[in-house]
Amino acid sequence: MVLDMSVRVLSKGEQTRERILDITQDAVLHKGFAGTSLDEIICEAGITKSGFFYHFKDKNDLGKALLLRYLEQEAQLFDDLLRRADELSDDPLHSFLIFLKLFADVMADMPNGHPGCIVASYVYQDHMFSQDVRDLTAFDMLRWRKRFGERLQLIAQRYPPRIDVDLEAMADMLTAIADGGIILSKSLHDPSLLPKQILLYRAFVQRVFVSD
Amino acid sequence: MVLDMSVRVLSKGEQTRERILDITQDAVLHKGFAGTSLDEIICEAGITKSGFFYHFKDKNDLGKALLLRYLEQEAQLFDDLLRRADELSDDPLHSFLIFLKLFADVMADMPNGHPGCIVASYVYQDHMFSQDVRDLTAFDMLRWRKRFGERLQLIAQRYPPRIDVDLEAMADMLTAIADGGIILSKSLHDPSLLPKQILLYRAFVQRVFVSD
DNA sequence: TGAGAACAGCACCGCGAGTACAGTACTTAT
């Protein structure tokens, strides 16, 4: 289950930068971006204000770096899960169903549940960021739509849908379910809710492409 | 479609209070709670700081009032939609499907799309609020679970589910889809995405309880 | 017409973001 991909040694500066981003992510997901003070980050990271501004030119720069790192980690996780699913089955439908099971498993295995989606958090604070940061969140959404949409297209070719559904909307549905499931889990403090929602989406996919 | 329920006359103070809440809601949904300054609210409302503190004892009090008003409006809307659906059919499944269609229609008819969910926004800033406010968001989630869950129970009694699903999770799925759909719509600036997600959920419900 | 409702005005505090700039310890290439 554990695969150590690219564990290259980080320089001292990179370590500090990562530590700052870790602390920031945790704070932003609980207090919002504006509610997260630099003093607090600095204090927890054990550095000074000057040290912080050595790594990031201002708060917006920090926010952008945090988002970019999150998007990259997210993409790596899904690349991995989709690749593993593809290795387990050549059939597009079976592979996608395996992927969804793996996705649910990974979410269920998180000790304190999913910490929260940076993209969702940013969407609810879009006016706090520069345009390029806002564009990144939209671009990310479109990436998932394309990625899952292509898989659903392949599935639909081999398994004619039993009901008339918009495959693009069905691709969007997974990101919606994930974001909504995270909100559910967070608000009720029940990490099991997110994986349950993913499995419900999986049941829907199965039910759309396979008859009784 | 338009039904003017309880259009009682508001006193001058109540009007100001409502205006403050309107401005706050708009700001909070775009900048987060901490990112919304009182000065900005005051300026836009055309009052002074003293005027503001006459209506709310502090910022947390404003946040709580905003949430309470949102929860009440939300509840009124769903009460209305569910009642109208019940009037159109005695069958629990058909009524629920009609309700979902009405829900999608109302969301599609919003000129600029759904402005955003205060509950979702607050969940991503929980540490900015006192415990009683956090409890309100969780309590609201449980209310929807119970409300939709009871309907699904009734449906399941008459229409044995074609697949094994957890009805509680299926009730949660609607709130997840709504919250996720709002995030989708907001990030891609496409109001049509939310109603599409609701209709996909509707298709899922239909597919769970009705055979091919 | 008087009493409360609904504010305005002002003065003040502490915190947080951001700027500027000088200095320093540690590391690495030549």
Add this chain to the structure above:
DNA sequence: ATAAGTACTGTACTCGCGGTGCTGTTCTCA
């Protein structure tokens, strides 16, 4: 061995914002 970065520390300041407290003042309605 030394010079050139790298990765910071320390100090000192500005300005906007949340919040408090108190004294008025105007409006509204019974």
